[in-house]
Amino acid sequence: MPAVLVKLLSELSMETFEFLNILQVHGFPKVMGVLTHLDKFKDAKKLKKTKQRLKHRFWTEIYDGAKLFYLSGLVHGKYPKREIHNLARFISVMKFHPLSWRASHPYILVDRFEDVTPPERVQLNNKCDRNITLYGYLRGCNLKKGTKVCIVKLSIFPFPLIYGLIRIELFS
Structure with missing residues (x-):
């Protein structure tokens, strides 16, 4: 979980x-x-x-009700033990706002893939187009007909075939 640590002197900086x-x-x-340096x-x-x-x-940058934690200041170069304990407890029990963007956009987490190209085609031409089957999990909302799939560092493909829950075959 990323925590945005802000050295509070007067305003939030542009880098934040x-x-x-x-x-x-x-x-x-x-x-x-x-927020730090409250002292x-x-x-x-x-x-x-x-x-x-x-x-x-x-709140305007993230969402209404986004959590802020305040650290008062340094004592002998360290934050007070009780405040750090409270921060750790705060992080461990914190419930987060569901992300509306993530819930409304489908994405697939692929955990394995298989090359299902017929071996005869590969023996004839080592650089032939391959058929790949991807297995994984669908997150967000359901995929719509006509959706394109973007595979990083490859290309964008028209939506392929689905078998079962999430079995995708990309045919080139």
Whole structure:
């Protein structure tokens, strides 16, 4: 689970939001924010307003209710043991918001593949087009008719045949 660690001096930096945009491209895995250096604020009212403003900005970037954890400050170069214990417990019991993008877009996690090209064709021409069967798991929503499959570093293929739950045969 990625945690966005923010060194809180006054505002969230541009690099923090660039990192969040990178995570957003990948379907927003489990993310929580950790605000540090709260001891730098001497005025409690200013600290409270800054926390609220940053919390709402974090919510607009991720989703409403995204979790933020606050670490007060360093004591002798280390964070207080109790705060780290609370953070670890917070992470272990945290329930995450389901990702709407991931739930509405189908994707397949392939765990194995087989070359089902007839051996005679391979013996005649070693560089012939191959028939590959992929086995794996369908995640997200159901695949629609006419969907294309993108295999990284190869190409985009028209949706192939499905047998059983998830058995895909790509014919070239």
